[in-house]
Amino acid sequence: MEQNKQNLDNQRNDIIAGRNPVMEAIRSGRSIESILVAKGERSGSVVAIIAKAKQKNIPVKDVDSKKLDFLAKGVNHQGIVAQCAVKEYSTLEDIFALAEERGESPFIIVLDKIEDPHNLGAIIRTAECAGAHGVIIPERRSAGLSYTVEKTSAGALEYMPVVRVKNISAVLQKLKDKGIWVYGADMDGEHYKKVNFDGAVALVIGNEGKGISPLVAKDCDVIVSLPMKGKINSLNASVAAGILMYEIADKR
Template structure:
């Protein structure tokens, strides 16, 4: 088996990019709930449809909430684009032209797969150029993340790195300015973001690590007037990405 995807919207996106030999598994007797997916798979001419018992599907995805459908992408690791697009930071920078603008999102130990999935969905909507996550102490782009992102994870270039701070230093040498999200930062609407921006979002509980924070050129915050002292990291990321892209669109 290859990469397995669950979740109606994530499967729909996966079917658009699935390579020949992929398999759409459907639970027998689900009726109209899965007919749309079945038709899409048949129209692709590449995806085999197999109907199995619910107990088989439960075992296939380790009791995850599959809702009667699993897409198995039979794609080699370095194969077609059905998998989450991966690249190194150096490869990304090498592909930039001198006057290209770019927005890189660094996630410093985001541990909740639900948050990572929601962030990748926002990253797709706001055309983030690259998302960087650490190899350790971080949620990874697994089945849950793809489902929560509604398939958007398949469109966002992702770099999984062993030393995040070293990659940030490299980006700075390539002309990027680094902005970290912090409760004590400057109001985001007062901040002017340059053509090449790195946005760093911290862990759900402790925020950005001290060493990473020292690498940031500026700290920014979202002014709030509510009774709760902070936003969920995925919500805050979406707001900050919007503001960066809004400014870059006017330059």
């Protein structure tokens, strides 16, 4: 019994293990990033859990049972684990409220399919330090607010509103309707030092490998670029984001 208590204490707050706990987490509306199911496990209540997850558009992934053992930290996972957000997602209104509370024009970071949780955590950390009011990420093909993101953010996640949306293009249009200028970071753009970032700003950072998607790029008011003087033609997404965030902070 003491061992079970210790195992429960060691569990991360983004992991829910076991059939009943996972089903209750789904029913409660908790922010769940994905459901992990042991390969070949489709017996009993697992079928109902998978159906409920798909109904709520929660990704379901088949994984090796050893991965579930590792995540559950000794808790009986019964072939299923839910990976949850370590913090509830905010809303766009929360971002605007924070900007208003500070008496500042909105400064928002929009991430177009950043998949590496270390990059996401680093961007959230820099965004908080640079005075941004919020970060926006898409629901699909993006890292979520996982344990790794929380650790990499070094505490910044506690102070930075993060909003998860279905469609980045649609949210960019909402931002523009509110008078916010949208700047996308890409190789084929205007030199970032020549751009006036004054006023309300949304900075779009693209995927680590593919950059900003063509559809999202069309929704940007201005494309900005960082000069590449070496033999490598791109920077790590979080590094590029950091340089541009501080340039924006300086010009604001």
